[in-house]
Amino acid sequence: MKHQLTQSVLQYAGLLGVLLLLIAVFSLSSENFFQMQTLVTIANSNPDLIFVSVGMTMVLIVGGIDLSVGSVLALGSAVLGVLMVHYEWGLLAALPVCLLATGLCGLFNGMVSVWFSIPSFIVTLGMLEMARGGSKVLTDSQSLYIGRSIEGFGEPLQSISLSPAFLVAVGSVIVGQFLLTKTVFGRYLVAIGTNAEAVRMSGIRTAPITVAAFVISGVLVGMAALAQTSRLSTADPNAAIGLELAAIAACVIGGTSLMGGRGSVIASFIGVLIIAVLQSGLAQLGVEDATKQLITGAVIILAVLLDALRSRFGKSDA
């Protein structure tokens, strides 16, 4: 048991090291950075990316990819906006409809790609367009201001300064990691991502497992829609453009393989934090947006490069 604990600490040591290094560098170069307030702000502004990255990790592990998350988030947000503004529903009534809508998008992605053996890259690319179009149809391409009734979820709690959205997002990381490492479902996900035919020939139905990964991704995108809509008080049909790339970047920085079969929800979570710290640290240094993009891109490549080198040396050790 002790051995296992050491092992899992070691597993994340590299990533945590990078994260702490970033924090240290920014703290030295900007005296305002290393303050509780900065870190709390970073935490509270990223629950949406955390939710989405948890789902994305599962989809990537099973050997798929979900490019539609940003648009589906906008769709979920549009559903919340329309129900709460036009129909004056309460949040507790609107949220299940939002989760249902985004979950169905995931179900569609999964079923079409599994049943017709179409690469999920293509199916979710189509969904990316469809969901964006759908959110614009629903809102008539207008932003809908919702206001107080939705803000509670994204606002920091007085006692701990963290928002419920962040706490629930961290909860999803914990549940996601548990699913992945401790349950039969998680073991199947990894096995299918490694060699789907071998899993099938072992007498396991792979289709429902793969579809479930996409559904989980869809539902978590619904939670992300809630988090973002709550933070902005507004349902915006143009929200979250490019979010899929940020989520994939977070997963890849965390060491999840785009080929499937390898990944960790906690590592993706740390990946989100690395991206978030980098972004906000650079902003505090007064770096321009263009330069920020340049640096963020370089960090993603560097992270993957390190991972590739690590696994190469890992292999020669074995």
Place this chain on the structure above:
Amino acid sequence: MSELLAVTGMTKRYGSVTVLRDVAFDLKAGEIHALLGANGAGKSTLCKMVAGLTDVSGGQMQLGGEPYAPADKPSAETAGVQIVQQELNLIPTLNVAENLLLTRLPSRFGIVQHGDLHRRARAALDRLGLSDIQTHTQVGRLGVGRQQMVEIATALDRQCRVLILDEPTAALSGSETERLFEQLFRLREQGVGMIYISHRLDEVKRIADRTTVLRDGKWVCTQPTREISTDDMVDLMSGGGTGMATKTASARCLGPADAPVLSVDSLTCGIVQDVSFAVRAGETFGITGLVGSGRTELLRAIFGADPADSGSVTVGNRDATRFSHPADAVVGGLAMVTEDRKQNGLLLDQSIRSNTAINSLAPFFSRCGVVLQQRERTAAQSMCEQMDTRCTGIEQIVGTLSGGNQQKVVVAKWLTRGADVFLFDEPTRGIDVAARRRIYEMIDALASQGKGIVIVSSDLEELFETCDRIAVLSAGRLVRTFDRSGWSEDAILQASFEAHRSDAART
């Protein structure tokens, strides 16, 4: 006729295994020389060495009196040696003309000259009488037989002195075969030497001038074809040996014959036609046949990996059924150790533990969907010990194990899951003697527990050692079943060729 190709002392080793030993062979200009042998006799290996597809472990080759040692396929082609292999080497997304002239596309400044390309391709096809194949057709859209013809046209179109054909007619219809033969006769008149591998003995009898027989990687004889009958050919391939049982296993109690643990009735699936057999509890039932006779296809159909078209499978006293997914088959009491462990038997990047437990997690090693890791580890550990798997521990990645130990993990997976009937497809292919011994012991132990065992193998020694009965498939049909007292290498080989001989009626 002058000697065109002469090889002596040809030897091929893979590691410590010698698959071809000191074989001599010669080919004259204007001759069709048939190469015969049972599975694994070394025919394809010899041809691959001549065509530069595999390195030579020992021996000399001479082509047209000059020393010849091709480094790779292109250099063999430059020297005038062409090979048409059993498996198709066409690019399905390119059209017929592009495939035909792939290595020498007519071009000017790097731009393909389409008129020229299609003209030359047309001519090559017409020469084989393939006027119905359009040069613009994408190759992937052609049937297998037509693809084979395109492949042959490709080889015939290149200038060659030696043409090697490995089972060229396996996928061809009767009329296609006739047209191919006409071409071969034409080439013969032009002085091309041809090496012809086929399981169809009547074809060999008809077209080959001389016949060389290989057995167990060794040269047996070379004779003018007209001097030997197809019966002689089979005798020579099998060594006329009795191959009597060397079974070490103790006599077991078999279950009652009227209540078999597995019965397969009129199963039909693709090449597999109307196959029926029954296996009693405690019985080990072997299935053999030539490559392409439908052995693997039969097992896959039983297991539901490729759903059967008709017929039924009955396990124990359950209802007769036809499995449509391996998951159903496993629930129905079957287990299958697949032929290609890397392709569909193992999760190579994962641990021994994961691989051993993968299909036992849901039924045995979990509660409410949560994996009981201690139980999983214990089971994997005890399987490792039971199978004597050589590893650093159950967390070792399976891909880093030797072939024999990998196979033990596949077997361990199914032992952990448990079943009433175990299907083994080539259980010991490419693994060392010690691992092989261990797997035979496991099979024997399973049979003693009253399980039904089906083993598909092309290695007759293996079947003689492990089986109570051996069935022979020929062209998808189960043609004969032998029991211990009646089997011999010769009889089994005769039966294997049954569907490929016009004189099959007489035994």
